[in-house]
Amino acid sequence: MTNGYGGIIARGIRRSFGSVAAVRNIDFEAPPGEVTALIGPNGSGKTTLLLILASLLAPDAGTLSVGGSDPGRDTAAVRRKVGWMPDTLGVWESLKAREILTTVGALYGLSPTAAAHRAAELLAEVRLSDYADAPARVLSRGQQQRLSLARALIHNPEVLLLDEPASGLDPGSRVELRIMLRRLAGEGKTIVVSSHVLSELDEIADRAVFVNRGESVKSQTLDEAGTQLRRYCIQAEPMGALADALTSHGVVFEEPGDSRRVEYQVLLSSTEQAAWLLRTLILADVVVTAFAPAGGALEETYMSLDTERQ
Amino acid sequence: MSAMETQSLQESSTHHLGYVTGVRTIFGLEMKQRLRGRAWYIMMAVWFLVIGLVFLLATLTTATMDGAGPFLFDLVVGFVLLFGLLVAPGLSANAINGDRTGGTLAILQITLLTPGQILWGKWLASWTASLGFLALSSPFIFWALALGGVNPLEAFVSLLVLAIELGLVCALGVGISALAGRPLFSIVTTYMMVALLCIGTLIAFGLSMSLVIEEDVRVTQSFYDYPQEALESGQMLTEEDLECVTNEVLTPVLHTERTAWLLAANPFVLVADAVPYDRDTGNANSGVVTANYRAPGVMESISEQVRLAQAGPDYEVTCEEAQFFGSGSRDIDSEPLPIWPLGLALQGALAGLVLWAGRRKLVTPVRRLARGTRIA
Numbered sequence: 165m166t167n168g169y170g171g172i173i174a175r176g177i178r179r180s181f182g183s184v185a186a187v188r189n190i191d192f193e194a195p196p197g198e199v200t201a202l203i204g205p206n207g208s209g210k211t212t213l214l215l216i217l218a219s220l221l222a223p224d225a226g227t228l229s230v231g232g233s234d235p236g237r238d239t240a241a242v243r244r245k246v247g248w249m250p251d252t253l254g255v256w257e258s259l260k261a262r263e264i265l266t267t268v269g270a271l272y273g274l275s276p277t278a279a280a281h282r283a284a285e286l287l288a289e290v291r292l293s294d295y296a297d298a299p300a301r302v303l304s305r306g307q308q309q310r311l312s313l314a315r316a317l318i319h320n321p322e323v324l325l326l327d328e329p330a331s332g333l334d335p336g337s338r339v340e341l342r343i344m345l346r347r348l349a350g351e352g353k354t355i356v357v358s359s360h361v362l363s364e365l366d367e368i369a370d371r372a373v374f375v376n377r378g379e380s381v382k383s384q385t386l387d388e389a390g391t392q393l394r395r396y397c398i399q400a401e402p403m404g405a406l407a408d409a410l411t412s413h414g415v416v417f418e419e420p421g422d423s424r425r426v427e428y429q430v431l432l433s434s435t436e437q438a439a440w441l442l443r444t445l446i447l448a449d450v451v452v453t454a455f456a457p458a459g460g461a462l463e464e465t466y467m468s469l470d471t472e473r474q
Numbered sequence: 475m476s477a478m479e480t481q482s483l484q485e486s487s488t489h490h491l492g493y494v495t496g497v498r499t500i501f502g503l504e505m506k507q508r509l510r511g512r513a514w515y516i517m518m519a520v521w522f523l524v525i526g527l528v529f530l531l532a533t534l535t536t537a538t539m540d541g542a543g544p545f546l547f548d549l550v551v552g553f554v555l556l557f558g559l560l561v562a563p564g565l566s567a568n569a570i571n572g573d574r575t576g577g578t579l580a581i582l583q584i585t586l587l588t589p590g591q592i593l594w595g596k597w598l599a600s601w602t603a604s605l606g607f608l609a610l611s612s613p614f615i616f617w618a619l620a621l622g623g624v625n626p627l628e629a630f631v632s633l634l635v636l637a638i639e640l641g642l643v644c645a646l647g648v649g650i651s652a653l654a655g656r657p658l659f660s661i662v663t664t665y666m667m668v669a670l671l672c673i674g675t676l677i678a679f680g681l682s683m684s685l686v687i688e689e690d691v692r693v694t695q696s697f698y699d700y701p702q703e704a705l706e707s708g709q710m711l712t713e714e715d716l717e718c719v720t721n722e723v724l725t726p727v728l729h730t731e732r733t734a735w736l737l738a739a740n741p742f743v744l745v746a747d748a749v750p751y752d753r754d755t756g757n758a759n760s761g762v763v764t765a766n767y768r769a770p771g772v773m774e775s776i777s778e779q780v781r782l783a784q785a786g787p788d789y790e791v792t793c794e795e796a797q798f799f800g801s802g803s804r805d806i807d808s809e810p811l812p813i814w815p816l817g818l819a820l821q822g823a824l825a826g827l828v829l830w831a832g833r834r835k836l837v838t839p840v841r842r843l844a845r846g847t848r849i850a
Contacts, residue, residue: 181843215849216839218584220583220839220840221838221839222840222841235839239839243586250577250580252848253577254579254580255578256507258507258510272491299510315581
C-alpha cells in the first residue's frame with residue numbers, strides 16, 4: 165500500500181519516553197531528489213525523529229509516510245526502501261568489512277552473488293577496498309563510519325536516513341561524502357542528513373528543517389536562507405578608517421569578542437546591500453583586507469533561532 | 475512492460491527474505507563471532523581440564539571397586555550436566571541485550587528480519603556453542619562406558635538428554651536476554667532460574683511434605699525378622715532363619731505421589747529419569763541385601779528416588795509381595811510412569827513462555843521502551 169510519494173512526509177509527530185518528551189510536535193518533509201538537513205542542538209529530538217522515520221520507533225501521535233508507506237502499518241515495505249545509518253557505531257568487531265556488508269545484504273534478501281557484488285562496489289565507493297578483509301575492529305573511527313554508510317546503502321534504498329554521517333570523518337572523506345550524497349540525490353533518492361556541523365550542510369543540503377526541544381521551529385530551502393539577513397565580517401588596515409567610514413554611512417557595527425582577529429560585524433539584508441557596502445568602503449579609500457559572510461546561511465538561521473529562544 | 479515496471483519487479487523479487495535464510499544468516503553471524511573470539515576456546519579448555527580432573531580422581535578412587543563403570547558413568551553425566559547448567563546461561567543470556575549494548579541489534583532490526591528469526595538464530599547459535607562443551611566431554615562418557623557394566627544405549631540417551639537440557643537452558647537465556655536491559659542482569663537472572671529448577675524444586679518438594687502427610691493410617695507392614703525361638707536357641711543365625719512377619723500399625727503416611735511432579739522440572743531428575751538403566755541390579759529391591767548387591771550410581775539413584783516418591787506410600791516391596799511375586803520381585807522401576815516427559819514439558823513451557831515474552835520486546839516499531847534503554 166503506497167501513496168506514490170517517494171519522499172517523507174511527517175505531520176504532528178510526538179514521542180515521549182516516560183515523562184521525557186523527546187519529540188513534542190515535529191512536522192517534517194523531505195522530497196525525493198533532494199538532500200534535507202535536520203538541524204538542531206544536542207537533545208533536540210533529531211535522533212528520535214530519525215528512529216521513527218526508520219520504522220524502529222513508533223510515534224505516540226502523528227501521521228507518517230516514508231517512501232509512500234506507513235512504517236507502523238507496512239513496516240516491511242518501509243524497510244525495503246529505507247537505508248539507515250545510526251549515530252552510534254555498531255559493528256561486529258570480529259567480522260571482516262566485506263562480511264558485514266554481505267551479511268546485511270543477505271538480511272535484505274539479496275542473493276549471495278548479488279550481495280558480494282554490491283559489497284565490492286560499495287567498498288570501492290567508500291574507499292575501503294584495501295580493508296575489505298580486515299576485521300572491523302582494526303578500522304579507525306572514520307573508516308567504520310564509512311563502512312556504516314556502505315552498510316546503509318547495501319540494498320540500494322530509495323530513502324536514506326543519515327544520523328551525523330560526517331562526524332569523525334577527515335576533510336577528504338567529508339568532500340567525498342558530499343559528492344556521494346549529491347550524486348544519490350541526483351538519482352532521485354530522498355536523503356535526510358542530521359547534523360549540527362552547519363558549515364558542511366551548507367554545501368550538501370537543498371533544504372533544512374530546524375528542530376529545537378522536540379519541535380520543528382523552521383523549515384527553509386537553502387535559497388531562502390541565502391536571501392535572509394546575514395552578518396558579514398569586515399577587516400581593514402587600519403581598523404580606525406573602517407570605523408569612521410561605517411559610522412559616516414550610518415551602518416551599525418559591533419566588535420565580536422570571540423575571534424582572534426580584530427574585525428567588525430555588520431548585519432546586511434541582501435547580497436546587493438553587501439555589494440553596495442564593499443564598493444562604498446573601497447571608494448572611501450578604506451583598505452579592506454577581508455569582507456565575507458560571518459558564517460554559513462544555515463548557521464545564520466540557527467543562531468537567529470537560538471537568539472529567539474533565549 | 476515499461477522500464478520502470480521491470481525495475482520494480484526486480485526490486486520486489488530480490489528484496490524478499492526467506493524465513494530459513496534469515497535464521498541461517500543470524501546463526502552464521504553469531505557462530506563467526508564466537509569462533510573468532512578467544513573466550514569460547516578458553517572456556518572449553520577450562521571445562522576439559524576440570525571434567526578431566528574429576529574423572530581422573532574418580533577413576534583412581536574406584537580403581538579397586540567392583541562395578542566402577544556405572545559409578546563413573548553416572549558421575550561424569552552428573553558433572554557434565556552440572557557444568558553445562560553453569561556454562562549455558564553464560565553462552566546464551568547476553569545474546570540479545572549484548573547486541574543492544576553494542577549497537578548492533580538495531581542494525582539487524584532495521585533489515586527484513588522478524589523478531590522470531592532473530593530469536594531462532596541466536597538460540598540455535600548459543601545451543602550449538604554449548605553442544606561444543608558436550609562434545610568435549612563425550613570422551614569421558616565413552617571411557618566410562620568402556621569400563622563395562624553400562625549399556626551403550628544409556629550413553630547415547632544420556633548425551634541426547636544432556637543436549638536437550640542445554641538447549642532448554644539456552645532458550646531460557648536467550649529469552650531473558652531479550653527481556654532484560656543489561657547483560658549482567660540477564661545472566662544472573664538465568665542462573666537464578668537454573669537454581670530455581672535445580673534447588674527450588676527440591677525445596678518446594680520438601681516443604682510440601684507437610685501438606686501431603688496423612689496421620690494415623692492403618693498400614694499393613696511386613697518385614698523379615700528372626701523368630702523368637704531362633705534367637706533363644708543361641709545358635710548362629712543364618713539367612714534361612716528369617717521369616718516374613720506381617721502386622722498392622724497406625725502410622726502417618728506421606729503421599730508424595732501428589733507432589734512428585736515438582737521434582738520433574740529438576741534438570742537432574744529429567745536427565746536421570748530419561749536414561750533407561752539396564753544394569754545388573756543385583757537384588758536390591760527384594761528387601762534382603764544379597765552378596766551381589768551393587769550400589770546404584772548417582773543418576774540412577776536419583777531416578778530411583780523420584781520413582782519411589784511417585785509411588786507414594788506403596789513404594790515398599792514387602793517380603794510378602796516378594797514371596798507372592800517370586801524371585802523376580804516387583805519391578806518398581808517400571809511401575810510409576812516415567813516422569814521425564816513431564817519435566818521436558820514443564821521446562822519447555824517455561825522456556826517457551828520466556829521466549830514469547832522476549833519476542834514481544836523485539837517487535838519494531840517499538841511502542842514501549844524500557845527505562846534507560848536505547849534502540850540504537
